[in-house]
Amino acid sequence: MSTPSTTLLRFLQEENARLQEENKQLREELAALRDYLDGLRLLQQEARRMTEEADLMPLLDKILYAALTVTDAADGSVLLLDPETEELVFAVVHGVIREQLVGYRIPKETGIAGWVVTHGSPLIVNRPHLDRRFSRQVDEQFGFKTRSLLCVPMIGSEGRIVGAIEVLNKFSGREFTQADQDLLMVMGYIAGSALEIVLNKFEAQ
Structure with missing residues:
Protein backbone atom coordinates (compact mmCIF):
# COMPACT_ATOMS: atom_id res chain seq x y z
CA MET A 1 0.00 0.00 0.00
CA SER A 2 1.40 3.39 -1.02
CA THR A 3 1.92 6.02 1.61
CA PRO A 4 1.38 9.74 0.95
CA SER A 5 5.15 10.26 0.87
CA THR A 6 5.78 7.54 -1.76
CA THR A 7 2.87 8.81 -3.88
CA LEU A 8 4.29 12.34 -3.75
CA LEU A 9 7.76 11.05 -4.63
CA ARG A 10 6.42 9.14 -7.63
CA PHE A 11 4.51 12.22 -8.78
CA LEU A 12 7.62 14.40 -8.50
CA GLN A 13 9.70 11.85 -10.42
CA GLU A 14 7.12 11.66 -13.22
CA GLU A 15 6.81 15.44 -13.36
CA ASN A 16 10.59 15.81 -13.50
CA ALA A 17 10.80 13.31 -16.37
CA ARG A 18 8.04 15.16 -18.23
CA LEU A 19 9.79 18.51 -17.82
CA GLN A 20 13.10 17.05 -18.98
CA GLU A 21 11.42 15.70 -22.12
CA GLU A 22 9.78 19.08 -22.79
CA ASN A 23 13.14 20.83 -22.36
CA LYS A 24 14.74 18.38 -24.79
CA GLN A 25 12.04 19.05 -27.39
CA LEU A 26 12.41 22.82 -26.92
CA ARG A 27 16.19 22.59 -27.40
CA GLU A 28 15.71 20.56 -30.58
CA GLU A 29 13.14 23.03 -31.92
CA LEU A 30 15.44 25.95 -31.10
CA ALA A 31 18.36 24.27 -32.88
CA ALA A 32 16.14 23.60 -35.92
CA LEU A 33 15.00 27.24 -35.94
CA ARG A 34 18.61 28.45 -35.82
CA ASP A 35 19.50 26.16 -38.73
CA TYR A 36 16.51 27.48 -40.67
CA LEU A 37 17.50 31.11 -40.06
CA ASP A 38 21.09 30.34 -41.06
CA GLY A 39 19.72 28.80 -44.25
CA LEU A 40 17.63 31.89 -45.00
CA ARG A 41 20.65 34.15 -44.50
CA LEU A 42 22.67 32.01 -46.88
CA LEU A 43 19.86 32.09 -49.44
CA GLN A 44 19.78 35.88 -49.23
CA GLN A 45 23.51 36.04 -49.95
CA GLU A 46 23.31 33.55 -52.79
CA ALA A 47 20.29 35.30 -54.33
CA ARG A 48 22.32 38.49 -54.62
CA ARG A 49 25.18 36.62 -56.30
CA MET A 50 22.89 34.74 -58.67
CA THR A 51 21.13 37.81 -59.97
CA GLU A 52 24.54 39.33 -60.75
CA ALA A 73 23.51 17.16 -48.51
CA ALA A 74 26.52 15.25 -49.85
CA ASP A 75 25.47 14.91 -53.49
CA GLY A 76 23.25 16.80 -55.86
CA SER A 77 22.54 17.99 -59.36
CA VAL A 78 20.89 20.73 -61.36
CA LEU A 79 18.84 19.29 -64.20
CA LEU A 80 17.75 21.50 -67.09
CA LEU A 81 14.72 20.81 -69.22
CA ASP A 82 15.54 20.58 -72.93
CA PRO A 83 12.25 21.59 -74.59
CA GLU A 84 13.34 20.33 -78.00
CA THR A 85 14.04 16.74 -76.94
CA GLU A 86 11.69 16.63 -73.91
CA GLU A 87 14.63 15.42 -71.79
CA LEU A 88 16.20 16.42 -68.50
CA VAL A 89 19.94 17.08 -68.74
CA PHE A 90 22.30 16.77 -65.77
CA ALA A 91 23.92 20.18 -66.32
CA VAL A 92 25.89 20.45 -63.07
CA VAL A 93 26.64 17.65 -60.61
CA HIS A 94 28.42 17.67 -57.24
CA GLY A 95 29.42 14.49 -55.46
CA VAL A 96 31.09 11.16 -56.06
CA ILE A 97 29.84 10.57 -59.63
CA ARG A 98 30.01 14.12 -60.94
CA GLU A 99 32.43 13.29 -63.74
CA GLN A 100 30.28 10.48 -65.14
CA LEU A 101 26.91 12.15 -64.75
CA VAL A 102 27.41 15.60 -66.30
CA GLY A 103 25.62 15.73 -69.65
CA TYR A 104 23.63 12.56 -68.97
CA ARG A 105 20.05 12.72 -70.27
CA ILE A 106 16.83 11.12 -69.12
CA PRO A 107 13.25 11.41 -70.46
CA LYS A 108 11.55 14.29 -68.67
CA GLU A 109 8.99 12.01 -66.99
CA THR A 110 11.65 9.66 -65.55
CA GLY A 111 12.31 9.31 -61.83
CA ILE A 112 11.73 11.75 -59.00
CA ALA A 113 13.14 14.71 -60.93
CA GLY A 114 10.85 13.88 -63.84
CA TRP A 115 7.84 13.73 -61.52
CA VAL A 116 8.78 17.08 -59.96
CA VAL A 117 9.22 18.81 -63.33
CA THR A 118 6.02 17.29 -64.72
CA HIS A 119 3.89 18.24 -61.70
CA GLY A 120 5.69 21.45 -60.73
CA SER A 121 5.77 20.34 -57.09
CA PRO A 122 8.60 19.52 -54.64
CA LEU A 123 9.08 16.02 -53.30
CA ILE A 124 10.87 14.47 -50.32
CA VAL A 125 11.66 10.77 -50.65
CA ASN A 126 13.51 9.41 -47.64
CA ARG A 127 13.09 5.76 -48.68
CA PRO A 128 13.52 5.99 -52.44
CA HIS A 129 13.75 2.26 -53.12
CA LEU A 130 10.24 1.87 -51.72
CA ASP A 131 8.80 4.62 -53.92
CA ARG A 132 7.54 3.58 -57.35
CA ARG A 133 8.37 7.03 -58.76
CA PHE A 134 12.07 6.51 -58.06
CA SER A 135 14.17 5.35 -61.01
CA ARG A 136 17.13 3.05 -60.28
CA GLN A 137 18.68 3.86 -63.64
CA VAL A 138 21.43 6.20 -62.40
CA ASP A 139 22.21 4.15 -59.28
CA GLU A 140 22.60 0.93 -61.26
CA GLN A 141 24.49 2.42 -64.19
CA PHE A 142 27.00 4.41 -62.13
CA GLY A 143 27.26 2.30 -58.97
CA PHE A 144 25.69 4.95 -56.75
CA LYS A 145 23.44 4.46 -53.72
CA THR A 146 20.61 6.93 -53.14
CA ARG A 147 19.58 6.74 -49.47
CA SER A 148 17.33 9.80 -49.42
CA LEU A 149 16.56 12.69 -51.72
CA LEU A 150 14.80 16.00 -52.03
CA CYS A 151 13.89 17.56 -55.35
CA VAL A 152 12.28 20.91 -56.19
CA PRO A 153 11.34 22.53 -59.50
CA MET A 154 13.12 25.63 -60.76
CA ILE A 155 10.30 27.99 -61.66
CA GLY A 156 10.76 31.23 -63.57
CA SER A 157 8.95 34.50 -62.97
CA GLU A 158 6.16 33.61 -65.42
CA GLY A 159 5.63 30.11 -64.03
CA ARG A 160 7.83 28.43 -66.63
CA ILE A 161 9.55 25.31 -65.27
CA VAL A 162 13.13 25.36 -66.51
CA GLY A 163 14.47 22.36 -64.59
CA ALA A 164 14.97 20.95 -61.11
CA ILE A 165 17.37 20.95 -58.19
CA GLU A 166 17.96 17.54 -56.63
CA VAL A 167 19.94 16.91 -53.43
CA LEU A 168 20.77 13.48 -52.04
CA ASN A 169 22.09 11.81 -48.90
CA LYS A 170 22.53 14.13 -45.94
CA PHE A 171 26.02 14.09 -44.40
CA SER A 172 24.45 13.41 -41.00
CA GLY A 173 22.55 10.39 -42.31
CA ARG A 174 19.28 12.00 -41.21
CA GLU A 175 16.17 12.31 -43.33
CA PHE A 176 15.26 15.40 -45.32
CA THR A 177 12.64 17.52 -43.56
CA GLN A 178 9.87 19.96 -44.41
CA ALA A 179 12.23 22.78 -43.38
CA ASP A 180 14.77 21.53 -45.95
CA GLN A 181 12.05 21.49 -48.59
CA ASP A 182 10.87 25.01 -47.71
CA LEU A 183 14.41 26.38 -48.01
CA LEU A 184 15.07 24.57 -51.27
CA MET A 185 11.77 25.77 -52.75
CA VAL A 186 12.86 29.36 -52.10
CA MET A 187 16.12 28.48 -53.84
CA GLY A 188 14.14 26.97 -56.73
CA TYR A 189 12.23 30.20 -57.31
CA ILE A 190 15.35 32.36 -57.03
CA ALA A 191 17.32 30.05 -59.31
CA GLY A 192 14.47 29.74 -61.80
CA SER A 193 14.13 33.50 -62.17
CA ALA A 194 17.89 34.04 -62.48
CA LEU A 195 18.21 31.17 -64.94
CA GLU A 196 15.28 32.45 -66.99
CA ILE A 197 17.03 35.81 -67.42
CA VAL A 198 20.23 34.14 -68.63
CA LEU A 199 18.35 31.77 -70.96
CA ASN A 200 16.32 34.62 -72.44
CA LYS A 201 19.54 36.51 -73.18
CA PHE A 202 21.02 33.39 -74.76
CA GLU A 203 17.92 32.73 -76.89
CA ALA A 204 17.85 36.36 -78.05
CA GLN A 205 21.39 36.16 -79.48
Missing part, protein backbone atom coordinates in the same frame (compact mmCIF):
# COMPACT_ATOMS: atom_id res chain seq x y z
CA GLU A 53 25.72 36.27 -62.69
CA ALA A 54 25.61 36.60 -66.48
CA ASP A 55 27.09 33.23 -67.51
CA LEU A 56 25.09 30.02 -67.41
CA MET A 57 27.53 27.44 -66.01
CA PRO A 58 28.88 29.55 -63.11
CA LEU A 59 25.27 30.38 -62.24
CA LEU A 60 24.27 26.70 -62.17
CA ASP A 61 27.30 25.85 -60.04
CA LYS A 62 26.38 28.55 -57.50
CA ILE A 63 22.80 27.31 -57.42
CA LEU A 64 23.86 23.76 -56.62
CA TYR A 65 26.51 24.73 -54.08
CA ALA A 66 23.96 26.81 -52.16
CA ALA A 67 21.39 24.00 -52.34
CA LEU A 68 23.82 21.45 -50.90
CA THR A 69 24.91 23.85 -48.16
CA VAL A 70 21.45 24.77 -46.87
CA THR A 71 20.30 21.13 -46.82
CA ASP A 72 23.56 19.55 -45.55
